[in-house]
């Protein structure tokens with residue numbers, strides 16, 4: 001009796017509240033869905049902007065730390081659209097942060113903008129033909145990511161303004177990603193301190209996202225400089241102390257060491273200074289190493305050993321040695337809650353509709369580069385992707401792989417890397433062939449599809465606080481429960497902004513002649529006189 005009365009009493013007070021809460025939730029879900037549909041439609045009408053931005057950045061072809069035209073062009077677009085820009089962040093002239101909105105959540109949207117050396121290549125043709133011989137080019141596809149992010153942010157902002165939706169959008173570039181040279185510095189200097197979540201985009205060949213251990217390697221990029229004394233190489237070689245000897249001995253020692261490293265390591269070097277001419281004993285020489293492994297401890301151990309070897313060969317050759325950290329990245333680990341939210345929207349958006357020209361170019365390029373018949377996961381490589389990727393969780397085993405300094409952000413703020421299909425499957429990566437698709441309808445379509453996924457996910461995160469609270473729960477209680485982020489960058493390590501200067505000084509004047517002019521040409525392909533797809537020369 002008492003119980004039933006109690007229940008009745010409870011029902012009278014609790015149920016109406018529950019019902020109102022449920023109604024509110026259904027209401028906000030319906031609204032979110034409506035905004036998502038609206039933003040996707042408006043992004044469909046932005047194909048021209050997508051093409052223009054992607055082609056423009058492609059034509060700038062700027063190497064890391066020298067993305068001056070790219071950064072000026074993109075920040076100008078953001079400024080015109082109401083974003084506040086802070087330039088030159090973390091002591092990096094081409095780095096910036098663009099912000100719009102107020103209060104929480106603060107959502108960071110980023111992508112890389114630099115290109116790679118000697119990858120200059122005409123787009124839309126199925127043969128090797130540089131725009132400027134030996135010049136840098138977008139042989140990785142970093143010309144597409146920020147245009148994607150900017151498209152999404154501008155369209156989402158319009159609805160946020162109209163509907164009074166609270167939140168802050170923060171857009172930022174991965175400067176010098178190919179040198180893994182900036183993101184750990186952004187973290188060190190506090191630029192992600194108040195950020196709630198980060199969606200990073202990277203060019204790929206499907207719509208995809210994953211969470212957990214990504215299976216790739218972290219690294220330190222470190223240059224060793226030796227100094228000895230010069231002498232006449234024939235007249236008095238016994239008086240010389242060769243810095244080049246030290247470099248060569250260091251490399252020999254490291255190559256012997258390989259036998260005793262784990263199979264997951266990757267280490268590679270280039271000699272950045274090998275002396276001037278043979279008849280002068282080189283008084284100065286330098287070698288630049290990337291040392292990669294799967295965990296912080298293993299990277300640190302390689303780093304310590306490399307320093308030990310450098311000091312040892314300096315003693316052997318009577319030279320002095322100094323070293324400097326030029327770049328660093330942690331091994332990747334990405335957020336579950338955000339990845340799941342992104343993947344839901346991937347399923348809604350679906351892959352772009354490729355036409356026969358897109359597929360023809362893709363197959364011709366695959367033939368040209370002798371692409372493997374299957375991916376490492378065993379899926380066939382034949383033209384452009386027509387079947388969506390699945391949502392992948394943590395890798396169970398990895399032989400090791402490349403690196404991206406987005407990991408340093410991901411170890412500090414819940415982050416995912418969202419991939420979009422703007423490139424051709426089966427290309428070698430970091431190669432001129434990887435530039436072919438990057439100013440063609442393949443890249444443009446990939447960017448528009450990708451921008452819809454990012455925009456839709458933004459609405460999910462702005463309206464549903466559970467995505468971000470779950471993201472932090474995963475970050476604190478799973479990702480960083482046992483592994484704590486220890487930066488390789490010291491409190492005073494300067495960013496290596498001197499890198500690539502010589503190459504850009506040499507090629508910028510030549511590349512300038514080929515900057516895209518949208519006032520005269522509908523597309524960059526048209527400007528270059530390319531009939532898409534041009535399969536033979």
Ligand SMILES: [Zn+2]
Nearest residue numbers: 112140177202
């Ligand atoms: Zn990249």
